[in-house]
Amino acid sequence: MSGFDSNPFAEPASDNPFNDPSVTQVTSSNVEPVDQFNPFPAHPTDNLAAHTTPASTSPYQPAVLQPSTEPSPQATAAAAQVNLLKQQEELERKAAELDRREQELQNRGPSGKENNWPPLPKSFPIKPCFYQDFSEDIPPACQRVCKMIYYLWMFNCMTLFLNLLACLAYFTVDPAYGVDFGLSILWLILFAPCSFVCWYRPVYKAFKTDSSFSFFFFFFVFFCQVVIFIIQAVGIPKWGNSGWIAAFSIIGKHTAVGAIMMIVAILFTICAVLSIVLLKMVHRMYRRTGASFQKAQQEFSQGVFTNKSFQTAAAGVASSAAQGTFQGN
Template identity: 70%
Template sequence: MSGLDSNPFADPVDVNPFQDASVTQAISGVNESTGEYNPFTANEMGKYTETTIPVSKTSSSQPAVLPTSVEQSPQATAAAAQANLVKQQEELERKAAELERKEQELQNRSNRDPGAKENNWPPLPRFFPIKPCFYQNFEEDIPEEYRRICKRMYYLWMFHSATLFLNILACLAYFTADAAKGVDFGLSILWFILFTPVSFVCWYRPVYKAFRSDSSFSFFFFFFVFFFQVAVYIIQSVGIPSWGNSGWISSISMIRTNLAVAVVMMVVAGFFTVNAVLGVILLKMVHSKYRNTGASFSKAQQEFSQGVLTNRTFQSAAASAATSAAQGAFSGNQGN
């Protein structure tokens, strides 16, 4: 009845589950066995002395030493800086001397007369007693827009010379087949010796000078001479008998006498024909270039007059003639 006599309106009693007798006994037993544990106490440290690994077994015997920076003395620093400055100054002086030398070479090249340059054509060996007579350099003398046509004229002259040499061989074969054709063989040698240097001087060098210095006089001189050269090519390709040329007429006349000689002569006749055709084509090409240069006949006359007046040979001849005339006039006055 005691449970029924309790007051249901009274405050309930707080019940703490940890105040149970069995829980309290378990907690007190754990606290007594553990206590306050400190792993760094002497007793605890002593337990692991036998199991620790010495440092000397895991690391190298030599301790790590950081490199120390060596500071140079002010005298050494100044000496090194002075040596560096001297080296730079020598390098600058060397470059300045090299630039000055190149500039002087360019200035001398621009101011020097093309005729005063060292001759390099024909390319003869140095031990040869005859020295080169002309200076020729397409890359340096001839402008780029005229360089190709000028080289073609040079190749035409070489082909012209080779054809004259082959003409000697063909006329020699002609002479062996017919003893009465010795005149052709002799004239073929003369044409080779005469026309090879004359063609170089009279029409190749003028066109080279014309393209080099844009000379109207050189252009007109080239046109005048080369026109006759084309006419000579045509005559040589025709092959008039006893004229020293292995042309078509002479070669065809030998077909019945000696076929081998006739074939050789026909080859040379074909070369003369090619020379004539190339001569006409290159003459027209040079004329088209001439029209683009602005050259004219009046400029040619002016260049000719200036060239004659500035020629030392002409000046000396004119001075001698004037002196002789003056002396003659003075002697005539004294006689009177």
């Protein structure tokens, strides 16, 4: 009956390759098939750093071809030109700085401080020419007298300007006195700056430095100024001064013009009186300083011999004399 139960169409057992024991052993085992094999199994990576292999510390390094760093001639020339331009800009900046400092030094007086007189605005083209500070330069005992002389100079300038207006009025009523108007302009232009330089600045320097030479120079020039004040107050006709004589000569014909000229004559008289009083005050203070004519001579000699202009002139004269002596021989 077993023969009838078998499948007549079944392949023989010996002909089936999958019935081979080696194949059935593989298919029935727990080994993963090839298509499910993972070459990177999931293992913990915490201890990887501990098992890393250090890089080779061999002293022999692979040869690397370094590119050439030598600049081309064009690049060298361009760099040199840029360097020259930078140096030129630096020199120009330094030259401008030196010019600025030189200008500042020129604006400073002999004391090394910046000039502040006359007090002109910074935008004005003319800069101050003198340095003046009573509280800093003048001793307290001399400040009052020095300021009074300064106020006398300003009062004199105002009087000279009013004298010009009075002479102009005199000229309008009588054309024959045109010379007075012309001379009044000259006196204003001449006496205003000269009086500041010739007698006010010397007495300022005398009080500042206790200079005997400056005191003597002030006494000489200021005495001449006192004489000029007296002449102006007198008012000699055709001399350009609206003094007493000129005022009395016109007041009978033109009262208004004569009144203006009399006001100017009074101002000239005040200038003369104040100048005499201040001259005595300065002389009294000068005597207290212990100054003398011998001391003034010594200061003058030292000032002359230490003057660079005098030294240059003396050297030129000596050189010319020596050349003339050699040529004569």
